[in-house]
Amino acid sequence: MAQTTPNHTQTVSGWAAHDSSGEITPFTFKRRHEITGIITKVGGNVRKFKIGDRVGVGCLAATCLKCEYCEESQENYCDQVQFTYNGIFWDGSITYGGYSKMLVADNRYVVRIPDNMAMDRAAPLLCAGITVYTPLKDNNLVDTKGKRIGIIGLGGLGHVAVKFGKAFGHHVTVISTSPSKEQEAKNNLGADDFILSTNPKQMQAKKRTLDFILDTVSAKHSLGNYLELLKVNGTLVIVGAPDKPIDLPAFPMIFGKRTVKGSMIGSIEETQEMMDLCGKHNILSDIEIITTDQINEGLDRLVKNDVRYRFVIDIAGQSSHL
Template sequence: MAQTTPNHTQSVLGWAAHDSSGKMTPYVFKRRENGANDVTIKVMYCGMCHTDLHHVRDDWGITMYPCVPGHEITGIVTKVGKDVTRFKEGDRVGVGCLAASCLECEFCKKSEENYCDEIQLTYNGIFWDGSITYGGYSKMMVADQRFVVSVPENLPMDAVAPMLCAGITMYCPMKDSKLLETTASPKKVGIIGLGGLGHVAVKFAKAFGHHVTIISTSPSKETEAKKRLGADDFIVSTQDSQMKAKKRSLDYILDTVSAWHSLGPYLELLKVEGTLHIVAAPDKPMGLPSFPLIFGKRTIKGSMTGGMKETQEMMDMCGKHNITCDIEMVTPDKINEALDRLANNDVRYRFVIDIAGDEEKNNLS
């Protein structure tokens, strides 16, 4: 393991944390030369995921400093390797959570690279050449074409950037439960939490005609959920009367909340044979009483992001239905302020860093 290998000759400006304080500062580092299967990407925008916050502050005890985070990246291809067939210079592209995998296991062969035992992430991972990966809080990156997707021409590159993580994290469980298929029999879909993940789930579910109920601890979010995002119903989960009134009313619940909570009360909202799907990761085990499972024949599932085929499917679907994240733009000099606000859930609903800036975007237009 090394920060660089001999072919890392390109100097790049980025923003990195150097210790568990998580303070981000400008950082010049080296990226590899463009290889035969690589594309070099001028980074235009990079979303700020809660995972970035965990890594820069070493909340999970796995951070390799210096850490350049960012795995919700959109940009323009500026160079392609000799064996690249999927992209050309000038293409609009995105890079998400994945940088490398073994390419040979059962999961890689069926385009579920995210479940490969040897998966390496876009940052804080170890690439095939043994170097540490650095993410999208930087002016440029080099990525293997197999881990890059095309961005539809009709989507704004700033608001679509968070879909590389938040979007695919919502797309996969919904696809798995056949909720992304237009049907004459809409499902009753519940979404726990109306944040960066939850608001995207609302957009997906409504695009396919389902009845959507937001389940939240914050009564103040009801107007936002219904009038702006189009949710059909709203349950305040701390109100026992509301929870009891909606008992056995939902076919499916998508749990997007990363704070600790017991699953028992939410399971009671499901119909018999309903499914609760977990995508968030609280730092302590969630409470799981057995009776709501046993007496309702209910199922609990989980999933993480998605493979590359599904990520491109998700992007294409967003293009078809004009689905993007609701974002708040920040400039690189405001990254620390944005991380602090992110820690306090003070964002509607995703920060995106304007990496390139107006002058450089004009040069590429």
């Protein structure tokens, strides 16, 4: 089904995740969907954007535009959704994501980056940011203040969730298995409290103290102990990556009036809304910049949990092989 796209007017070069040493490393690099850049060309029917605009592209590359979800600006739930990476576009060509000098995108899936936001630090918000923003919005935590919310995990998603929680006026508790994360959570990100989930005394002391918990951990883990942290009528939301979504039909589940829900990415409308709020509140991802020839080093460090909190690839960097 894959083919050269006849109406693309520029050639795009890609690259593989290896270096000049010849050493083969066992990594599969399949996500290429948090992309920011400057518009260099627009189609004849594009009205929202112009050459020179600062924009970003997240997970979505195409949807059917006809179903009830697309018509209600919830195209992220479209049954025919195709992603920016490893998706099949309208003409049958495969989408390869952002590991290239340029990207052709349908303007319906492009968002504007506010002028006061650094492009590199804004990039992870196009997936990690919207992934944690959507459940906060769905549970009325964007426009209301004063709730006690917990964030499980302090990584690429969790650190953004902490920033959102604080910006929206909530008491934020980070819940982690790593004692070292306490100082990061409180001193660097402004969290109000920290719970070491492997410490039974701390978990017991915080029983029934949280109105809402956002679980950002990708590894398999039990929810039982975390549910005990919720107040009666509290809600726990599990977020899932777009290419490995939560089994949504199983949710919501009720445990003694506590609710467990699943969530994934948001719509383009919500993504633009989130990006505008990030500009208003000066919310940016904490990142490290690497060039394309440093990618194996970055992946090695990622395996060791040695990144705070996202690597961003500078495709135009001097060391780039593109």
